Amino acid sequence: MQLRGAGRRYGERAALRDVTLELEAGRTLVVFGPNGAGKTTLLRMLATLLRPHAGEVRVLGRPLPDDGYAVRGRIGFLSHEALLYRELSGRENLRFYARLHRVAPARVDAVLEAVGMTGRGDDPVAELSRGMIQRLAIARAVLHEPDLLLLDEPLANLDPAAAAQVAPLIGPDSGATRVVTSHDPAGGLQGADLALGLKAARVAFLAPTAEIGPAQIGELYR
């Protein structure tokens, strides 16, 4: 993954400016920044959902937006929204996405089990708690065994047990290249190789995690 001077606007307002970074395959980038700093914008851009307005963006070795079609099926995107239909059950939602991604139906049961939702998998999503929905959203994001995981605050609403349970799917040992946003200085740095600090749409710091301390992260939020 490679960004050179990447930028994105919404109307007149810049949401992301001049981001340059490189992430090797299999590594993890953690993104810190206050609300509105541009973290979600960065992730949506990498997910091919937003086209970059400036600079160059390469994902899984392919230039965006031109080669978006080639990388789409290899990206797992966990966004703020669960991307699940509320009137369908978790299982029905996952079956739907499995068909779109041409994944075998057996995989649906496997990921449901892995996120601990086998028991409530047949309830409509509308009737589930926030944490349960987040578990299903994680199941959806990893359903097609993506090479690149884009995780927007992946542990939001999860209890500690659930967080531990989903770690093999979306954690450092998942084997995928990962970009993770976080508001938790200590937890966020764990298992990450590179840390990016965003503030008001600009890069505040970009360094290996070993060189980043709580002080620098705290500075972002001041």
Add this chain to the structure above:
Amino acid sequence: MRSTVATLLAKELTLEWRTRESVPAMVLFSIATYVVFHFGLDRDRVTGDLASGVLVVTLLFAAILGINRLFVAEHEQGGFDGFLLAPVDRTAMLVAKAVALFCFLCIVEVFALPAFALLLLGPPLTQALPALVLVLLLANAGIAVIGTLVAGLAIQTRARDLIVPLLALPLLVPVVLAAARSATPLLQDGGAGALPGNWMAMLAIYDLLFALIAFAVFDFLLED
């Protein structure tokens, strides 16, 4: 592409079956409108061009309700993002939505036509029915394609409820015109006349034209 369309369409029909959001509203709207015409026109039998006009225009207004709701679940529940992240042909969503809307309109007419015959129509419906069904199927196809295109455009904007009728009604004037003219001889007093071939041809050509336009531009509607 075929299997993607099938997957999307199955999801579409399941959601409508669960929520019953569009079809019942469209059915109730059209029946209520025929009741209003029944009293508003102060007649219990209309024929010919008046009958076909009332029939078709009411169905068009009912369709607007369904068009308005066509992409709401995708927009509000993240279906667009989920779909855009999948390695599939994006035109599949256009086809699936248009086919779903087409099915909804057909179901609505199963209820609306008897109500129309009961409340307003002078001559008996039975004789004209096969030809009338043909006219309505062609009209439904046009409404489905144009409606999907307009709905896809409007969902990106804030004033969806305003944009949909404002765009769809003018674009659908030729469909209404051709469908109403085609149906007129069918609903005449003293037995159904022959289908006017030129109006039917115009309806079919307009449907085809917009199907091609929709194919060409729908990708751009979904793109950021």
